[in-house]
Amino acid sequence: MANIAFLGTGLLGSAFAEAAAKRGDSVTAWNRTMDKVLALAQFGVKAAATPAEAVRGASRVHIVLKDDPVVEKVISEACAGLSPEAILIDHTTTLPTLTAERARRLHAAGLKYLHCPVFMGPAAARNAQGAMLVTGPRTLFDSVQADLAKMTGRLEYMGERTDLAAANKLFGNALIIGLSAVMADVLTLAQASGVNGEDAIKLLGLLDLNAMVAGRGLNMAKGNFTPSFELAMARKDVQLMLETAGDRPLAALPAIAARMDQLISAGHGAADASVLGIDAVPRP
Template identity: 45%
Template sequence: MIAFLGMGLLGSNFVKAMLQQGKTVQVWNRSSAKARALEAFGARAFDDVSAAVSGVERVHITLRDDASVDEVLEQALPGLQPGTLLIDHTTTSAEGALARTEAWKARGFRYLHAPVFMGPQNAFESTGYMLVSGDQDLIAELEPALAAMTGTVMNFGTTINRAAAIKLVGNAFLVAFTAGTADTLALGKALDVPLDDIFTLFNAWNPGAMLPARIKKLTGGTFDQPTWELVMARKDTQLFLDAARQGKRPLTVIPAVAAEMDRWIDKGHGHDDWTVIGKDAVS
């Protein structure tokens, strides 16, 4: 028997998938209506979180942040049996994941932080990516159950909070990527480029495929053999800024990039590869 705490978009679809697989699932949510809605699919809903975890083999958690995980687990403690497995899919700080692993071990429980790169539909379809690290014996024990929840379980080794850190790294890319995409679309608007033409460009030319090579370039430490000089990249960046201003489409990310380019040009790196602006981040 399984308990699932947190019936947001991700948690509720995880539960629906588990129920379809024939599992018995007890659910709880701070707003009880969201938990009660899962009864129509076969879940057992509880208003008391300690009752929801009573008698289960493992508890899955999808909450908001470190504070909510700590609060809810503390409230659940009276209902937990010794040896109950605690599996936390919440995106939290790396420090919090480490502290909880150690604190719950001291209380006689095994806690595994297993954040995900999955949307609600992925949770329902059991596709996507789940990240784990730490106790390899525990991971081996849980991997069949975790694999049933997701398409891929990625094991990042014995460092307890490495999965939490990797999740934050991935989310940082998603935030930067989305903000950069918004600037790209804003520039297109400013230049009166039809959206269909932008789709045509990126359907044919996939800059995302360059990411592994770009990471190698940034971390390689060699910037004196440029494929695009920083001064030329800065020139183009000014064209972006000027066009956006003329088209009354303010940009969010590009101005900060331009300022960083100027800083590196002032330091004498104008004729290095433009990726030198990332040198401090990886050195």
């Protein structure tokens, strides 16, 4: 049985703490809102009044907080209680540049730190599903690999470049948020067209998004914009979408239309619609 601590018991942190306690770990947790910690008592999670109290005697300290400033503050407050062998496991979604600087500073101070952001919600955290990315010293990862594997469906060690997991977490979240915005616009188009929203979403299942990423996405990354769906034609279709929506609010399509107009004016109308990414990739 491991003695571990959780700093931050919001939706994700509380789910992680609950799951750890159910696996048989001795879990102590802290959160600025004490009620959120006390709610975990039913699972055997002990409440701590301060971060330093929470981490005292813990071999692993899991950090699940809001952002970089909060992570910095809470780690600073926890240091007084950290044992020399404790490993900080930071699951917070953070800015890559600040993550790298934090890792450098903590390692220089003799603290053990891994950045381990996740792609999972509370339900996945309770059931060890989803994915966890890890960056930091290989020796540290090796020492906790088996423990982290119990927390997730897929564990990806990305190497010792300390900002790489943070960057990849943003890549994934950009896709999730972008798809949510586009699906919101699909629902708006369905509403405007008198089509049931659930039917419209089910229709999207006919599209192979994995194939699009593997094909069109990789071509974009290589700067290959050989047309299979010309930008000018795609812009015509977006105009049809805008006209269908009328004065209803849209989340993504107006910005896409504006970017398309810029690129068409710059002479890219005959290129593939994926030329939307031309300024982000190398050109042949």
